[in-house]
Amino acid sequence: MRTIVQTLPGSASTDQSEIGRTFAGVGVSPGRIIGSILLMPQAVREPAVGESLTEGTSPEEASTALRTAAKAVQTNLTARSVGAFGAGREVLEATALMANDPMLVKAAIKLIINGASPERAIWDAAASVAEMLHNLGGYMAERATDVLDVRGRIVAELRGVPAPGIPYSDTPFILIAEDLAPADTATLDPAKVIALVTSSGGPQSHTAIIARALGLPAVVAAVGVTALANGTRIFVDGAAGTILVDPGADEVALATAWETSSAALAAFDGTGRLQDGHLVPLLSNVGGSKDAVKAAAAGAEGVGLLRTEFCFLERDTEPSIAEQVEAYRGVFDAFPGKKVVVRTLDAGADKPLPFLTDASEPNPALGVRGYRTDFTSPGVLERQLTAIAQAAEGTQAHVWVMAPMISTAEEAEHFASLCSAAGLATPGVMIEVPSAALTAASILEHVDFVSLGTNDLTQYAMAADRQLGPLAALNTPWQPAVLHLIRLTVNGSRDEGHDKPVGVCGEAAADPALAVVLVGLGVATLSMTARALSSVAAVLASVTLPEAQQLAKLALTAHSATDARRLVREQLPILNTLGL
Ligand code: PEP
Ligand code: MG
DSSP: OOOOOOOOTTOTTSOGGGTTOEEEOEEEEOOEEEEEEEEOOOOOOOOOTTOBOOTTOOHHHHHHHHHHHHHHHHHHHHHHHHHOOHHHHHHHHHHHHHHTOHHHHHHHHHHHHTTBOHHHHHHHHHHHHHHHHHHHOHHHHHHHHHHHHHHHHHHHHHHTOOOSSSOOOSSOEEEEESOOOGGGGGGOOTTTEEEEEESSOOTTSHHHHHHHHHTOOEEEOOTTGGGSOTTOEEEEETTTTEEEESOOHHHHHHHHHHHHHHHHSOOOOSOOBOTTOOBOOEEEEESSHHHHHHHHHTTOSEEEEEEGGGGSTTOOSOOOHHHHHHHHHHHHHHSTTSEEEEEOOOOBTTBOOTTTOOTTOSOGGGSSOGGGHHHHSTTHHHHHHHHHHHHHTTOOSEEEEEESSOOSHHHHHHHHHHHHHHTOOOEEEEEOSHHHHHTHHHHTTTOSEEEEOHHHHHHHHTTOOTTOGGGTTTSOTTSHHHHHHHHHHHHHHTSTTOOOOEEEOSGGGGSHHHHHHHHHTTOOEEEEOGGGHHHHHHHHTTSOHHHHHHHHHHHHTOSSHHHHHHHHHHTOTHHHHTTO
8 A cells, every 4th residue: 555645735846837737648557646756867878989088187086086986876776775675675786786896996997097087987897897797607697787787877976967777765756757668677666666657658568567567556658747857746647647747635635535445445356257257267467486476465366477588688698498497487386276378488679688689670569579589599489398398397387388479370380389399288379460360260270279468469450669658549459459359369269169268468458447348358368467456356246247248349339449448437337436
């Protein structure tokens, strides 16, 4: 339960000319909250190549400035690590150690003595140290990222500008950013960040996924919001997608009501069902064993999507089979006797993995990503399937496996043959590309199940990059075109005499109103962030199957995504009662 931050209206930090200003974005995670904002600092600019000492500065003075900056960064990171949690704490401790590493500082001072500015010196010294660590491989290679992070911080300290990354504050704040990368999550402390607002990003962007996973109210694509000053007090409505500067008594009442209603939402009891008893297993999306343990505690009926690439983000070498076995087994062990659907590496576009993807592709979302990396890096997929099979041995989880970004029945057939060779009995594929939705019947001749990745299915159906703020209105799974593709997939699954399960593991499943529509369209299981389980379960339990089917019809025949959402929400009064 988060507490709304209340300061006096028109607080000192709020620019008087901004009072009453509103911003409209796309609400991606519900919640109404009031707080003061902190802006995500700009990425640190590289000092000019060859930048030398400024006139009148001696190498000794510059070396002292560098040492002082490195020490200041170390002190700051150490202080922050004390109050941090879990993975964030580990990241901060490792980075603090690196900040004042004698080898790094000495290498930079050598360059200063040769005439380089302290900023350029630390930049180049860190690059050499990072390369050396990288070449050592294994654990040392992982530290290369810390060195590069530290270098940005030292340069910012030398320039007297805010440090890069999630800003730090002793008091809770609303984070305003252009967009967030998956790697930013490690240092995002949900006890401090009470809401997220971005000027870019779409409803299926990783910012939105992160916000839902953390249960933070969030709005994306709120154009202009990054121009607000640090400390401005705002009201965020994560369901409506609106932001108001310097809220008054009405918004304070709304924020207080939200706190009360979210506290009243009953915990998920572990069985997803409609009012008439129709079962809809509610599974969880996880990125590793820590998530899996949380999901199991939240009552998830299994894992509908293990994003294996999240276990290895930032890695620039392929993880060994042993490392993979360890990562996957942690997830299987959290769900004995339950289904765990492992997705093979979905590298590319917004989730680059340096050992698999080519960062210079002109259209990464249309490029070599997901299953397609098997075309350019043969062997990685087979080794991953071997690791999954080994991890599954001796566990009690029912391990299913699926490939992302499948476009044709031939690809599905090839993937199924690799699974069979690895001894994996239940192969499936994701339906994320419209061609796969249209040919679901042929695809299901080769695999045992499909799972709709509505985030990518929407971006490809609407030809709208899921990361682009200006396209956010197109990029919603409420688009009737997307709903038609889902219906076609379900129809395909019932063709040719087979009846194979169709699940949804995209963000659509975490939207309680859309979850009703998906069930009405014939989807069998829903997989979502553990945080969404209780709200989705509560709304599903308020309708019967015929009612869900009726609402699905309403959404399918709506003229627009906005109409579809509005018409369905009007029929679900429980959403208002629960503030969803
Ligand atoms: C999807 O595309 O809906 C999905 C679940 O995969 P990801 O968000 O990881 O691309
Ligand atoms: Mg996807």
